[in-house]
Amino acid sequence: MTSLSNNTLSRWSTDELLCWSLRGIATIAGTIVMLIVVFLIVEALPVLHHVGLLRFFTDPSWHPAEGLYNLTPMLWGTLFAMTGSVLIATPLGILSAVFCHYYAPSVLARPYRRLIELLAGVPSVVYGFWGLVVLVPLIAEIQPPGPSLLAGILILTIMILPTIALMADASLANVPQQYLRGAAALGLPRWATIRGVVFPAVRSGLFTGVILETGRAIGETMAILMVCGNVVQIPSTIFDPIRTLTANIALEMAYAIGDHRAALFVSGLVLLAMIVALVVSAEWVSRGRMYG
Amino acid sequence: MAETLSRPQNLREWLAFVLVWGAAGLVTAVFCWLLGDIVWHGIGHVSWTFLTAPPENAGRQGGIGPILASTSLILGVCLAVSLPIGIGTAVLLAEFTSDQSLFGRITRRSLDILAGVPSIVFGLFGNAFFCKMLGLGFSILSGGLTLACMVLPVLIRSTEEGFRAVPASYRLSAAALGLSRTTTLIHLLLPAAVPGLLVGLVLGVGRAIAETAALIFTSGYVDRMPESLLDSGRALSIHIFDLSMNVSGGDTNAYASALILVIMLLAINGTVSWLATYGLHRKIMTV
Amino acid sequence: MTPVESLTGPHSRHPLEERPACRAPQPIVEIDRLSLYYGDKPAFQDVTLSINKGCMTALVGPSGCGKTSFLTCLNRLTDLIAGCRVSGQITINALDVLAPGINVIQLRRRIGMIFQKPNPFPLTIRRNLEFPLREHGIRDREQITQIIETTLRAVGLWDEVKDRLGSPALALSGGQQQRLCIARALALLPEVLLMDEPCSALDPLSSGVVEDLIVGLRGRYTILIVTHNLAQARRIADYAALFWVQNGAGRLIEAGTAKQIFENPRDPLTAAYVSGMRG
Ligand SMILES: Nc1ncnc2c1ncn2[C@@H]1O[C@H](COP(=O)(O)OP(=O)(O)OP(=O)(O)O)[C@@H](O)[C@H]1O
Numbered sequence: 001m002t003s004l005s006n007n008t009l010s011r012w013s014t015d016e017l018l019c020w021s022l023r024g025i026a027t028i029a030g031t032i033v034m035l036i037v038v039f040l041i042v043e044a045l046p047v048l049h050h051v052g053l054l055r056f057f058t059d060p061s062w063h064p065a066e067g068l069y070n071l072t073p074m075l076w077g078t079l080f081a082m083t084g085s086v087l088i089a090t091p092l093g094i095l096s097a098v099f100c101h102y103y104a105p106s107v108l109a110r111p112y113r114r115l116i117e118l119l120a121g122v123p124s125v126v127y128g129f130w131g132l133v134v135l136v137p138l139i140a141e142i143q144p145p146g147p148s149l150l151a152g153i154l155i156l157t158i159m160i161l162p163t164i165a166l167m168a169d170a171s172l173a174n175v176p177q178q179y180l181r182g183a184a185a186l187g188l189p190r191w192a193t194i195r196g197v198v199f200p201a202v203r204s205g206l207f208t209g210v211i212l213e214t215g216r217a218i219g220e221t222m223a224i225l226m227v228c229g230n231v232v233q234i235p236s237t238i239f240d241p242i243r244t245l246t247a248n249i250a251l252e253m254a255y256a257i258g259d260h261r262a263a264l265f266v267s268g269l270v271l272l273a274m275i276v277a278l279v280v281s282a283e284w285v286s287r288g289r290m291y292g
Numbered sequence: 293m294a295e296t297l298s299r300p301q302n303l304r305e306w307l308a309f310v311l312v313w314g315a316a317g318l319v320t321a322v323f324c325w326l327l328g329d330i331v332w333h334g335i336g337h338v339s340w341t342f343l344t345a346p347p348e349n350a351g352r353q354g355g356i357g358p359i360l361a362s363t364s365l366i367l368g369v370c371l372a373v374s375l376p377i378g379i380g381t382a383v384l385l386a387e388f389t390s391d392q393s394l395f396g397r398i399t400r401r402s403l404d405i406l407a408g409v410p411s412i413v414f415g416l417f418g419n420a421f422f423c424k425m426l427g428l429g430f431s432i433l434s435g436g437l438t439l440a441c442m443v444l445p446v447l448i449r450s451t452e453e454g455f456r457a458v459p460a461s462y463r464l465s466a467a468a469l470g471l472s473r474t475t476t477l478i479h480l481l482l483p484a485a486v487p488g489l490l491v492g493l494v495l496g497v498g499r500a501i502a503e504t505a506a507l508i509f510t511s512g513y514v515d516r517m518p519e520s521l522l523d524s525g526r527a528l529s530i531h532i533f534d535l536s537m538n539v540s541g542g543d544t545n546a547y548a549s550a551l552i553l554v555i556m557l558l559a560i561n562g563t564v565s566w567l568a569t570y571g572l573h574r575k576i577m578t579v
Numbered sequence: 580m581t582p583v584e585s586l587t588g589p590h591s592r593h594p595l596e597e598r599p600a601c602r603a604p605q606p607i608v609e610i611d612r613l614s615l616y617y618g619d620k621p622a623f624q625d626v627t628l629s630i631n632k633g634c635m636t637a638l639v640g641p642s643g644c645g646k647t648s649f650l651t652c653l654n655r656l657t658d659l660i661a662g663c664r665v666s667g668q669i670t671i672n673a674l675d676v677l678a679p680g681i682n683v684i685q686l687r688r689r690i691g692m693i694f695q696k697p698n699p700f701p702l703t704i705r706r707n708l709e710f711p712l713r714e715h716g717i718r719d720r721e722q723i724t725q726i727i728e729t730t731l732r733a734v735g736l737w738d739e740v741k742d743r744l745g746s747p748a749l750a751l752s753g754g755q756q757q758r759l760c761i762a763r764a765l766a767l768l769p770e771v772l773l774m775d776e777p778c779s780a781l782d783p784l785s786s787g788v789v790e791d792l793i794v795g796l797r798g799r800y801t802i803l804i805v806t807h808n809l810a811q812a813r814r815i816a817d818y819a820a821l822f823w824v825q826n827g828a829g830r831l832i833e834a835g836t837a838k839q840i841f842e843n844p845r846d847p848l849t850a851a852y853v854s855g856m857r858g
């Protein structure tokens with residue numbers, strides 16, 4: 001867009017003043033991420049100093065009071081919950097978007113889209129509460145105890161589904177009409193058109209959607225905390241309770257002090273690293289496309 | 293839109309047909325179940341007294357008056373800080389930097405990352421920075437400031453989009469008339485960008501109201517009526533969390549609070565889509 | 580530098596007041612070896628041309644040969660385009676336009692520009708005229724009302740809009756919008772008017788009205804007009820200049836009086852172009 005590299009403003013103190021104050025403001029906004037990283041590191045440093053990074057993965061267990069800091073069960077918890085929910089939510093979300101664009105009669109398409117938008121706006125604590133009072137008892141009837149990896153996966157699925165569905169919906173809306181006309185002219189049936197023409201055209205948009213939903217799944221705290229049981233263990237079935245990295249922070253931060261507190265900041269750093277990796281890969285995929 | 297008339301002809305088409313309708317049906321059913329459950333159990337308990345009375349017996353009885361007050365204060369602090377910073381940054385990114393400039397690229401990139409940072413990490417940061425380092429303690433101020441950091445990316449993104457939706461010819465013709473950039477910004481661009489700004493504002497408010505994890509360790513749990521911004525105050529979402537997890541027998545009030553929260557968010561959501569579909573176009577086309 | 584008429588002084592001059600017409604050629608804009616690049620790609624190169632005071636100069640040439648880009652150099656709108664580089668020299672009334680330190684705001688006030696597509700602001704008709712005036716220091720209500728009426732009369736819009744000055748400018752027809760834009764430029768008493776195909780986005784009827792208006796401005800303003808309509812150029816211009824793309828960049832092929840360019844072209848390209856065989 002416009003640039004200020006030229007000397008246009010040299011006489012125009014108001015313009016210059018404005019520009020420089022905007023720069024100051026933007027610098028604040030731009031440095032928050034840096035501040036977050038710095039503070040996480042500063043708070044995590046003591047334990048990294050005493051314990052070292054390796055022991056977060058090799059210690060026999062997570063007993064911070066006794067100086068044992070094994071994060072792996074929580075990492076697995078996060079990974080299992082994330083993978084399960086992404087695997088279910090992705091096809092459901094994409095099919096939802098396909099429904100809106102190619103299957104639903106237009107009287108249904110609009111309300112259905114609104115419904116997905118509304119789902120996207122429901123706060124996580126409400127999902128968690130519903131999972132706790134409705135879903136967990138149901139699961140307990142099938143296989144006690146109830147709070148479990150399965151409950152976590154299901155709740156996460158409902159939570160991240162709108163993300164991928166809306167993203168896919170936006171991508172499908174951008175498919176050029178002539179592709180569809182061309183396919184119709186060849187006499188291709190509906191699903192064949194979608195699979196053969198539409199999906200390849202929106203691949204990068206769908207991929208961005210998957211990245212976004214994965215980020216949400218990794219970062220979700222409250223709902224997971226409320227339905228997963230929070231036992232520190234590597235689950236052997238999906239009915240076992242688990243504890244995720246995020247839930248661990250939320251649970252123990254209230255009373256953690258010293259190295260224990262620092263260890264929680266280490267898990268915060270781990271979460272942040274995962275997110276940065278995701279953002280970078282998303283950027284890599286959608287390279288050349290505009291911000292937003 | 294592909295032709296919706298033709299019936300599926302072979303097995304694969306039938307299968308796809310069933311799957312697509314099945315997925316849509318499933319999503320709708322779950323949504324209705326969730327919303328229906330909350331409305332069904334919550335509606336009987338919502339009343340004026342519930343909205344204004346203080347909670348009693350750890351929240352099992354009584355209402356949510358002080359909690360609504362704390363929530364609005366937290367939201368107020370959040371907006372008071374994030375709006376000027378957000379609008380300023382958006383103006384700079386959209387109007388005063390080129391897409392290629394280093395400063396713009398770095399700022400955008402860090403905002404992208406900020407948008408993805410999990411809320412619990414914001415909580416950690418807020419606790420370390422605002423509560424401990426700046427010495428604000430567990431307070432409404434700390435909570436609001438933490439939320440401000442969180443909603444900034446959303447706010448900036450849609451405000452910037454609002455500015456980009458303003459036709460380039462406004463800027464050219466203003467410059468050709470010898471108007472300064474400040475004037476152009478204030479009199480022409482800002483009014484035309486208001487819809488985008490409103491969308492950002494409403495989205496930000498939505499995100500802030502829904503937030504729980506970032507507030508647990510910053511604004512705290514205290515459910516008394518706050519007397520100043522330095523008091524700890526319990527947000528509505530934390531109230532629901534606390535009632536359902538830590539207070540046995542708190543479910544009725546948790547349902548009612550959840551209903552209130554959902555109603556607020558649905559209202560916000562409705563405002564956004566109304567603005568996005570009607571507000572944006574009207575504003576730019578005529579005025 | 581000749582003294583600039585202050586806008587804040589008594590705004591006595593009528594926008595259509597007779598001024599020294601185009602008789603003896605007296606250069607007011609002098610362009611010397613001007614080139615413009617978008618990134619590495621040249622839009623036009625090495626243009627040397629002078630524009631005479633009070634005359635109408637027509638720029639003609641095929642699409643994409645850099646006519647619009649050329650106009651935007653003269654009021655430094657090029658500053659708004661990232662990656663755009665201008666070299667050479669432009670002097671307007673002894674003012675070095677491309678000098679880094681000049682006051683571009685004043686420069687642009689002194690050089691009006693009309694765009695191809697009418698671009699009134701999304702404000703009311705009155706605000707469209709009033710807002711730039713206020714920004715340039717005219718605060719007196721009575722005076723503003725006065726100027727609004729004079730300029731609207733000058734563009735023949737007064738009778739059409741005098742009862743609805745408070746309605747949105749975007750509700751006007753295309754031709755009315757374009758005349759409003761001309762009025763908006765005239766209100767600032769420019770010394771030079773740049774017009775970039777001012778009629779081409781309009782229907783034939785409004786196009787005719789705007790052309791009549793431009794003809795009416797002839798002799799009162801120094802006008803540089805880009806047009807694709809050769810008949811129009813021949814009808815209204817005193818001077819003409821032909822741009823053409825050569826080796827991937829626009830060049831000035833020939834410049835002279837309109838009479839000479841259209842009746843007695845020296846360059847074969849010009850001859851071919853004006854006789855309608857090419858372009
Ligand atoms: N902002 C820009 N960035 C990059 N290239 C540009 C830009 N504006 C114009 N160009 C290029 O510069 C060349 C000259 O463009 P210009 O608009 O000046 O031509 P023109 O003679 O006005 O054409 P027309 O008669 O169609 O209006 C064209 O090749 C165009 O693609």
Ligand SMILES: [Mg+2]
Pocket residue numbers: 646647648775
């Ligand atoms: Mg042009």
